[in-house]
Amino acid sequence: MVTTSRAGLIKTIRVFMMAKVYNAILGDSKKPNNNSQPTAPTSPPIITAATIIMEIPKIQAMWTQHQVQMSTYNHLLGEWNCKNSSWVDVNFQAxxxxxQAL
Known part of the structure; x- marks a missing residue:
């Protein structure tokens, strides 16, 4: 025969499983590490009137490369924010x- 406390435990585990937070309770769900958060690339120099004419194409190429890096950064940051937000939601729900169970 199942004791009342064991039956309560089984019922609570079922609630966790239905709420999809059981992995958080087990500790399998890990918060994304802040060190894994992507960092924004540094901006290249700004083109000014003092820039030598020969340097303009080089700086323009640097800015084009920077735009590609920023696009990648924004994508990675969006993924990280989604993972972090999901982890926070699951843990608050758990x-x-x-x-409620206590």
């Missing part, structure tokens, strides 16, 4: 279920 904590809410735990608080």
């Amino acid at each position: 904590m809410g279920i735990l608080n």
Whole structure:
């Protein structure tokens, strides 16, 4: 025969599984590391009137490369923010279920 506390545990585990937060309870869900957050690339120099005519194509090429780097950065940052937000949501939901169970 299943004891009341064991039955309660099984019921709570089922609630966690239905809420899709069981992995957070087990510790399998890890918060994205802040060190894995992408960093923005540094901007190339600005073209000014003082820029020598010969340097303009080089600086323009640097800005084009910077735009590509920024596009990649924005994509990676969006992915990181999504993972982080998802982790926060799951953990808050798990904590809410735990608080209700207690």
